[in-house]
Amino acid sequence: MSVLILLWKEIIDNLRDRQTVFYALLFGPVLLPLCIGGALVAGLKQAAVSFDEPAALAVAYAERAPNLMEFLKANNMDIELAPDDIQASVRQGDVPVVLEVPEDFASALRAGQPAPLIVHVNDSDKHSAKEARKVSTLLNVYGQTLNALRMQHRGINPSVFNSVDITLQDVSSNGFRGQLLASLLPFLLIVAMVMGGFYLAIDTTAGERERESLEPLLSLPLARHKLVLGKYLAVLVFVMLSSVLTAISVFLVFRFFSPELAGGELSFDAQTIFTAWLLASPLTFFISAVLMSVAAATKSSKEAQTYLGLLMVFPMAPFFILQFVQIRSVNTTMALPMLSQYQLLEQVVLQDALSPTHIALSVIGTLLAACLLLFGAVRLYSRERFL
């Protein structure tokens, strides 16, 4: 009962603290996914070219190349009339690109000469450059079709000119981008968990000592392990809340993202995110225990903030390490908290098959580490020097 009273008091007390609420419920779960996830998704979306979506293309003198216009229309391009001052409007970004058909296009084509086409592009503008790539690709295809027709007309097999035929076969189920995006989910979840419990852990231990409210509290007829447990549960509630909110906001951010852009079988649907959250949830116990024991080991809020700040590197470490080093999912790494969740969550997002042994090892290893740390925190609370 006293554990629940402690838990309830810490929650109420800390919900009244703006700093705790900001970091636990806003920074980790909302701002971070938006800033990092949103920026990454937007960047990928900007760089990726989609030929399926209909797009507008401004063309000057479209009437000079009716067949080309038919081809472009067949490839999802809506032909629009180009503005009068082509160069200025492209530079100002009124239209991303303008395709100009010169006067001698038709005559050159008829004469069997290279027919000129001009694409006006502003290469310093990402959007314009991307549109230009798309238009050039389409024009190349059109050119190749014409080449083939010309050669066939002259009785030559077009494949004579293809001396090598290169096929790129990517054996990974994901590309580099896929890997990066997949590790983003565990990264965001773990950072949010740490941020979620960060200030609460400091406030309930080092903060309590600084306010000098610890002395009267410890003189109450209450066993120390109950005291630690109550405070631990309060931290846990915030860490869990933070992780749930993060899962929701990651889901929302990635809804604006089509998986084929990453070049692999990436999934960020509700079921994937829920499975990922479930696999990451043992970490809430572990991270809460880490925060509690570090905060209990320090003498002041400032010291606690310093140590816990340094500790923030740990949840990020697997994120960066896994970008450079390929760690194979073996049983030993699967027993390690953080690292195992990174690997499991990546597998979930990449829709790879999960090994039940790996899941079991990850859950057991993480919970065991949490128990040890919690035991350590009780020991710290029982020390006289704790006061």
Place this chain on the structure above:
Amino acid sequence: MIEATDLQKSFDGVAGNKKQRVMAVKSVSFQARDGQITGLLGPNGAGKSTTLRMLATLLAPEQGDAIIDGYSIKTDVLAVRSHLGFMPHNAGIYPRLTTRENIRYYARLCGIDAKTANQRVDELIHRLTMESFADRRTAGFSQGQKTKVALARALVHRPQTILLDEPTNGLDVMATRGLRKIIRQLADDGHCVVFSSHIMQEVAALCDEIAIISDGTISMSGSLDDLLHKTQQRELEDAFVVAIGGEL
């Protein structure tokens, strides 16, 4: 009722660059009876707070023992705590909780059910005249208001023995007088009240028994008249100086 016998406590300290054991309390023995106010009088650093912390079971004595209402501070820690109301020298209340919430939190932690806890909180708010700030958050309270909240919190589980560490610190005249009345009332109700102070007038005005503590030992104890008689002085201050071995 407190019977302290030969309490001893030392800490790690630093002298120059060397670590050194500092004797905070060498040997403290005294009695505090129910229905009386016992004053622990001593200069700063004499060992008053350390003694009270040992009695409150926050620190374990290295030697000696104290029996509080029949329970040893060494072996019956939880029983001692439930008979004890301890108010440290800083109020140490929660600034984001209201007066009522602060007191109720301790009541509930002591195992008092919600209904009884609310009754006791109301009772204490009335008794310590805290009605005007009962439902305000305690951040920004005056020292007197904070002390009242802390005292109410220490009393909420109706402990027989009450330990107050420099309770009048930082209080103005009126607040001090108010607090004295409350402390007197507690003793008259049959509680054993121990309070520490370095202020002579206060101890002289309030205490039935005085234990003079200096350099970690009780150098003299007894009623005010006893002390004046023993030291052949007419003022407590002079008696105090003689008791701790100083020169008048």
